[in-house]
Amino acid sequence: MPTIDPVFTPDEVDSLNAYQHSNAFHPFTCGGDRTDEKHLDGEGRLVATEQGFKCPFCEYRQDWCHQWMKDWSWKSKYRQFPDILRLEGKDATS
Numbered sequence: 001m002p003t004i005d006p007v008f009t010p011d012e013v014d015s016l017n018a019y020q021h022s023n024a025f026h027p028f029t030c031g032g033d034r035t036d037e038k039h040l041d042g043e044g045r046l047v048a049t050e051q052g053f054k055c056p057f058c059e060y061r062q063d064w065c066h067q068w069m070k071d072w073s074w075k076s077k078y079r080q081f082p083d084i085l086r087l088e089g090k091d092a093t094s
C-alpha cells in the first residue's frame, strides 16, 4: 500500500504540481463532486501547497497523496511519454 502523509515539503509540492499538470495521469480533482460553472474549467484540478491540496474554485482541501506522486517517482512511469516531457521542457532523468 502507498504511504500517505499529511504535510508536504517544498520539493514535494513541486513534484505534486508537476504531476497535476503532466496530463500523463489523471490528476487529483475537487472531491466535492462540484459541477457548477466554476469547476468546468480544468475539472477542479487541485493545486498542491505545503498545507495540502487546495481547489482553486472552492473550499475543498485534501491533505494526503500517494508517496509515488510526491517523490518524483511518477516520472519514471512517465518516460514512455517523451512528447509530453518535451512540451514541458523537462528531462525525465533529472
Ligand SMILES: [Zn+2]
Pocket (backbone or CB within 6 Å): 030, 031, 032, 034, 039, 044, 055, 056, 057, 058, 059, 060
Ligand atoms: Zn472545488
